[in-house]
Amino acid sequence: MKRSPEQLEKLIHQTLRSVPDRRAPSSLEARVMAAIAERAARPWWRQSYASWPVAVRCGFLVITGGLMKLALMAAFWVMTELNPAQYSRVIETRLTWLQQAQSMLGGLVNIAETLFRSIPPLWLYGGLAVVVSLYVTLFGLGAAAYRTLYAQHR
Known part of the structure; x- marks a missing residue:
């Protein structure tokens, strides 16, 4: 007798509903409950950001924004004070080996x-x-080996 997909769905649903619930092992249940209690007992600063008080979250955003502004200001200050002509001679003398390696790699390329x-x-x-x-053959041989060695034993 061939059943429609809807009938199969109803049959599977009824069968799964009739299976009794299995109780977790007591050791696992105790560990899970202890972990939940430990997380609930943590202070607010050790919990996720969403559980922080609103005032603290706002303060954190303000402080973080200020630190970002300071970092950008410091970066711009360093860039405006840097004179490339002043440092070019020092950099050129220390990086001659890099220029030689670049020319050698250019030749190889x-x-x-x-x-x-x-x-x-x-x-x-x-x-x-x-x-x-060859890649497809390797994939096929791997699948065949899996079916031969492992899939039949299950």
């Missing part, structure tokens, strides 16, 4: 770019297709 452009596009597409097919 140029070599890699030349090699990449010399490969025919058909080979690149073929290589991409091989990589994708």
Whole structure:
């Protein structure tokens, strides 16, 4: 006998309603109740921001806004006082190795770019297709191994 989805839904609902509730183990119940009581007994500053008194929340927002303004003012002050020409000689002498590394990496990038452009596009597409097919094969083998080793034992 084939049932409609509505009938199946009603049957499942009735079956699940007829199952008696299981009581939690007493040790778990005691630990949960102790954790709830401990959280309720915390002072307001150790609770979430939403449970703080309104006056304290407003004060916190004002203080935080003031600190943000001070940080921005300090950043702008530092930027206006900084003279790039004054520090450029010091920075250049200390970072010569970085310029050498940049030129060396630039040369390596140029070599890699030349090699990449010399490969025919058909080979690149073929290589991409091989990589994708190997990935799909790996995924399929993993799924088959899972079904063979684990799914049958459940």
